[in-house]
Amino acid sequence: MINEIVVKSVLNKHKKRDNWFLENYTLNPYSGCSFKCIYCYIQGSKYGGDNSNNLSIKVNAPEILVKQLKRRALKREYGIIVVGSSTDPYLDIEEKLCLTRELLQIIYRFKFPVHVITKSNLILRDLDILMKINSNANLPVDLKTKLNRGVIVSFSFSTIDEMLAKIFEPDAPSPMERLETILKLKEEGFLVGVNLMPVLPFLSDSEENLDKMIKLMKYYEVDFVLMGGLTLFGDKSTDCKVRYFEILEKYFPEILEKTKNLFQNSFAPPRHYQMALSKRFERVCKKYCIKSSII
Ligand code: SF4
Structure with missing residues (x-):
């Protein structure tokens, strides 16, 4: 079911810049997400209800964004806007609606930089507007020399195994489609990275698996790889943990019990698991000389 909703705000400001994705603002054209990744916590009760089957279009987002960006631009509060922090901005419906495209045009008009996070090749439709943002955005002073461009694009992967992806990300574009899109964006000169998020315990978290994934990312010439472990929330039937x-x-079934053990005390695995995963990741990044941060 697709709803239309009217929002009071569409641009959310952080108190301080996020160290990972470098954003000061987030912007989501849609509420909910039709890619239906099994591990995704936006579908369940973490965000205050069951929206597993509901996708909502923020119909007045362009009008509200103009007001919000105008105010921020007047005060010169420039900062990177993450487009797609809790939905994918290039869902299938976007092809017809062009809502993300309209929001990018407004962002260009007010000269803000963006970090677009997606799993979809539909982003290629908006290359024209992304190029204009890339060369015209006003970056925060301290990022000017480090980034020197107005657009970052990152693609999220939990695995590069097509069969695993079909199980855990049933309605998202395949890993191969994402890789081909990365290639095209790189050919156009964009800064493109990969978010290995979430790495799936006992399925894609071994050193061998990380090695395969990062080696492939190196082959596709991505500029950076970020990594995050799995988090699982809730106890209702629509919650990602269940x-x-x-x-x-x-x-x-052979890994069910050991995975449950990882999450028995918290929404995240214990510290020793996370530390070991980070070490494996950093080792492999070093091996392939690939950056594990954007700057
Ligand atoms: S694409 Fe992202 S927002 Fe959409 S369901 Fe998957 S993890 Fe959630």
Whole structure:
């Protein structure tokens, strides 16, 4: 079901810049996400209700964004806007609606920089406007020399295995489609990275798996790779923790118990797991001389 909603605000400002994605602002054209990744916590009760089958279009987003960016631009509060922090800005419906495209045009008009996070090749439709943002945006002073451009694009992967992706990201474009899109964006001169998020315990988190993924990213000449572990929330049938364990039971029963053990005390695995994962990741990044941060 697709709803239309009217919002009071569409641009959210952080108190301080995010160290990972470098954004001061986030912007989501849609509420909910039709890619339906099993591990995604926006679908369940973490965000205050079951919106697993609801995708909402923020119909007045362009009008509100003009007002909000005008105010920020007047005060020269320039900062990177992450487009797609809790939805994918290039869902299938975007092809017809062009809502993300309209918002990018407004961002260009007010000269703000963007970091677009997506899993979709539909981003290629907006190359024209992204190029204009890339060369015209006003960056925060301290990022000017480090970035020297107005657009960052990153693609999220939990795996590069097509079969695993079909199970865990059933309605998202395939890993291969994402890689081909990366190639095209790189050919156009964009700064393009990969978010290995979330790395799936016992499925894509081994050193061998990380090695395969990062080696491939190097081959596709990505500029950076960021990594994040799995988090699982909730105990209702639509919550990602419940749905994730159901999928493991169906397809990977042999790792169900050990995965449950990782999440028995918290929404995230224990510190020793996270530290070991980070070390493996950093080792592999070093091996392939690939940056594990944007700047
Ligand atoms: S694409 Fe992102 S926002 Fe959409 S369901 Fe997957 S993880 Fe969630």
